[in-house]
Structures are given as C-alpha cells and as structure tokens.
Amino acid sequence: xxxxxxxxxxxxxxxxxxxxxxxxxxxxxxxxxxxxxxxxxxxxxxxxxxxxxxxxxxxxxxxxxxxxxxxxxxxxxxxxxxxxxxxxxxxxxxxxxxxxxxxxxxxxxxxxxxxxxxxxxxxxxxxxxxxxxxxxxxxxxxxxxxxxxxxxxxxxxxxxxxxxxxxxxxxxxxxxxxxxxxxxxxxxxxxxxxxxxxxxxxxxxxxxxxxxxxxxxxxxxxxxxxxxxxxxxxxxxxxxxxxxxxxxxxxxxxxxxxxxxxxxxxxxxxxxxxxxxxxxxxxxxxxxxxxxxxxxxxxxxxxxxxxxxxxxxxxxxxxxxxxxxxxxxxxxxxxxxxxxxxxxxxxxxxxxxxxxxxxxxxxxxxxxxxxxxxxxxxxxxxx
Ligand code: M6R
Numbered sequence: 001x002x003x004x005x006x007x008x009x010x011x012x013x014x015x016x017x018x019x020x021x022x023x024x025x026x027x028x029x030x031x032x033x034x035x036x037x038x039x040x041x042x043x044x045x046x047x048x049x050x051x052x053x054x055x056x057x058x059x060x061x062x063x064x065x066x067x068x069x070x071x072x073x074x075x076x077x078x079x080x081x082x083x084x085x086x087x088x089x090x091x092x093x094x095x096x097x098x099x100x101x102x103x104x105x106x107x108x109x110x111x112x113x114x115x116x117x118x119x120x121x122x123x124x125x126x127x128x129x130x131x132x133x134x135x136x137x138x139x140x141x142x143x144x145x146x147x148x149x150x151x152x153x154x155x156x157x158x159x160x161x162x163x164x165x166x167x168x169x170x171x172x173x174x175x176x177x178x179x180x181x182x183x184x185x186x187x188x189x190x191x192x193x194x195x196x197x198x199x200x201x202x203x204x205x206x207x208x209x210x211x212x213x214x215x216x217x218x219x220x221x222x223x224x225x226x227x228x229x230x231x232x233x234x235x236x237x238x239x240x241x242x243x244x245x246x247x248x249x250x251x252x253x254x255x256x257x258x259x260x261x262x263x264x265x266x267x268x269x270x271x272x273x274x275x276x277x278x279x280x281x282x283x284x285x286x287x288x289x290x291x292x293x294x295x296x297x298x299x300x301x302x303x304x305x306x307x308x309x310x311x312x313x314x315x316x317x318x319x320x321x322x323x324x325x326x327x328x329x330x331x332x333x334x335x336x337x338x339x340x341x342x343x344x345x346x347x348x349x350x351x352x353x354x355x356x357x358x359x360x361x362x363x364x365x366x367x368x369x370x371x372x373x374x375x376x377x378x379x380x381x382x383x
Contacts, residue, residue: 085186092194125153233361246294257355
C-alpha cells in the first residue's frame with residue numbers, strides 16, 4: 001500500500017491518515033462506506049441547528065445581492081457535482097447558472113458579465129484543465145470561489161476564497177465521497193447566497209436544513225442494502241453495454257453513475273436524458289439490454305415512467321432507483337432499489353450510492369483493478 005499517497009493535505013476524519021484499507025477489500029469500498037461521516041464532517045463546519053454560516057465567503061453582502069450570473073467549472077466527477085449544484089443555486093438564488101467542462105470553458109471565450117461569480121470544483125485542487133480555466137477568470141477580475149478537498153492546493157491558493165470539503169483522503173481513483181461532499185458544499189453555498197439575496201422562503205430554508213441533517217443517517221441506511229446491490233451487479237456484470245436514464249437531477253446523477261461504471265468495470269455505459277431516448281439512443285435498446293432508470297424527481301415522474309415503459313416494451317431490463325412515493329415504478333421495474341425520501345434537491349446525494357456500489361461490485365466480478373483503473377490517474381496534471 002506504500003505506493004499510494006495523498007497529494008495534498010486533506011481535512012476530515014483525523015487526517016492526514018495513512019493509506020489503509022481498514023479491512024475493506026479496496027479503498028473504493030472503504031470510501032463509499034465513509035460517506036456518512038464525510039457528510040457529517042463537511043456539514044459540521046457550516047450548519048448550526050438553525051442556519052447556515054459560511055464565514056469563508058467574505059464578500060460584501062452588496063456584492064452577493066448584485067450578482068448577475070454564476071458559472072461552475074470543473075472536470076469529470078467534479079463537473080457532475082456541478083450539474084447537480086446548478087439546480088439548487090438557480091432555485092435558491094434566482095440567478096442563471098452555467099456549468100462548464102473546464103477544458104472546454106477556457107477555449108470558447110465565454111461571455112462573463114462583470115458581476116459574475118465563478119465556482120471551481122476540484123477534489124485534488126491540482127487539475128490542470130480546471131486551473132487553466134480558473135486563471136482566465138481571475139484575469140478578467142471576477143470573483144472565484146473554490147470547492148476542494150485539499151488544503152493549500154494550487155486551486156485554493158489562487159481562488160478568492162475556498163470552501164473545503166471534509167471528505168478525508170480519497171485514495172481510489174474513482175471519486176465517491178468527494179462527489180457527495182461537493183454537492184453538499186454547493187447546496188450549502190446556495191442556501192447562504194439565497195439567504196443574503198432574500199430569494200429563499202423561510203419554510204423552504206427550514207425544510208432543506210432538516211433534510212440536510214437527516215442525510216448521513218439516510219446514506220447509512222442505503223449502505224445497508226449493499227448486499228442486494230452486489231447481487232444485482234454480479235448478475236449484470238457480463239453485459240458490455242448498460243444505459244442510465246433520468247430527467248432533471250436524475251439525469252445529472254445518471255451521468256455520474258455511467259462514468260463510475262465505465263471507468264472501473266470497463267463496461268460501456270452511457271447516460272441519456274430519459275426524454276432523449278426516443279431521439280436516437282432507443283435504437284440500441286434491444287432484448288435484455290440493462291437500463292438503470294432513476295426516477296426520484298416528483299415533478300417529472302410521470303414523464304420518466306412513460307420513457308421507462310417505452311424502453312421496457314423494446315425488451316430492456318429495468319433496474320429502477322426511486323422512492324416509496326414513486327407510484328407506478330415498482331410495477332414497471334424488473335428490480336427496484338428504494339432510496340429514502342428527502343427533499344428533491346438533496347436526492348442526488350442518496351441516488352448516487354447504489355450506482356457507486358453497482359459499479360464497484362460489477363468491476364470486482366469482472367476482475368478489474370478497482371482502485372487503479374487502466375490509463376487513469378487521481379490528479380490529472382496535463383491538458
Ligand atoms: O481532482 P478533480 O476533482 O479536479 O478531478 C477531476 C476528475 O479528474 C475526477 O473527478 C475524475 O473524473 C474522477 N476521479 C472519476 O471518478
């Protein structure tokens with residue numbers, strides 16, 4: 001194990017920690033199981049029982065009130081966290097939010113209004129693509145907030161202020177606990193900005209705080225289903241193509257689920273917005289093709305069910321992820337993974353858990369090197 005070391009100082013769980021698997025077969029599995037604690041540690045810094053307090057955001061309230069637009073820039077899993085965070089930021093701040101892949105952002109000469117806020121997300125804090133994009137923003141004089149897991153990393157030193165996730169060391173190349181804590185940081189930031197801008201109703205604020213506080217326990221509950229998910233993953237591990245579908249936040253999580261599966265199991269996995277299936281990808285859905293269908297968002301549930309039904313009629317095997325409120329899902333699914341009920345904006349933190357476990361157990365079944373997938377590195381320091 002001596003060959004794997006964390007690059008930067010990582011906060012949380014009594015770090016800096018030695019790289020030990022603590023009885024787990026792989027670091028990835030250990031890190032999946034550390035998610036309740038990672039959420040508690042990250043939340044603990046910013047949530048009091050009654051409110052959110054982000055002392056790191058030292059901009060004048062006036063600056064926050066006059067913001068025009070938010071950009072989120074990141075790569076890979078961190079980009080996927082940004083896709084989830086966009087929804088909370090738009091809903092709670094009333095501002096338009098654009099989410100960009102860092103390596104695209106820097107070369108497309110984006111229009112950035114002067115009163116913009118840039119949020120860069122990077123677990124390692126050293127990803128070159130993200131750094132290059134960030135540098136361009138700094139040169140234009142806009143405010144930059146970093147969300148990272150690594151103290152004193154290059155990204156945190158360059159940003160105007162940093163929100164540190166307390167995920168603890170993440171050794172496996174596949175990001176897991178960093179993803180859920182990044183989403184958490186974005187939601188808490190959205191609550192903070194919304195409170196200053198007075199764009200959040202009191203009941204909504206209270207409801208989200210209550211939901212956030214319940215998350216670590218709900219994640220723990222989900223982890224107790226690991227055995228069932230392992231069985232499911234082993235059953236489908238011989239397939240060479242698996243599709244993930246969902247609408248809204250479920251589509252954002254579907255993209256992360258597909259990335260996780262392909263990077264560690266080498267199964268070709270593709271995420272498709274459920275409504276887009278019929279515009280092309282449906283041609284690949286034949287007898288027995290597995291589709292992991294996410295259906296946790298109440299306002300698009302009926303439409304998602306229609307899309308699942310269409311895929312099932314073409315022969316797809318449906319592995320559904322939904323809540324007890326998801327009427328009709330159980331009847332459509334060949335397998336149902338039930339996630340605890342929470343506020344729809346928070347559900348990605350729960351929905352991703354079974355997808356991480358599915359990817360992990362499928363990769364183990366296929367004999368893959370789970371912690372160190374071929375061709376990939378933990379910190380990508382090339383463009
Ligand atoms: O350290 P970063 O968050 O900047 O890394 C960005 C991506 O390379 C990273 O999220 C990658 O996609 C994951 N390790 C995949 O699981």
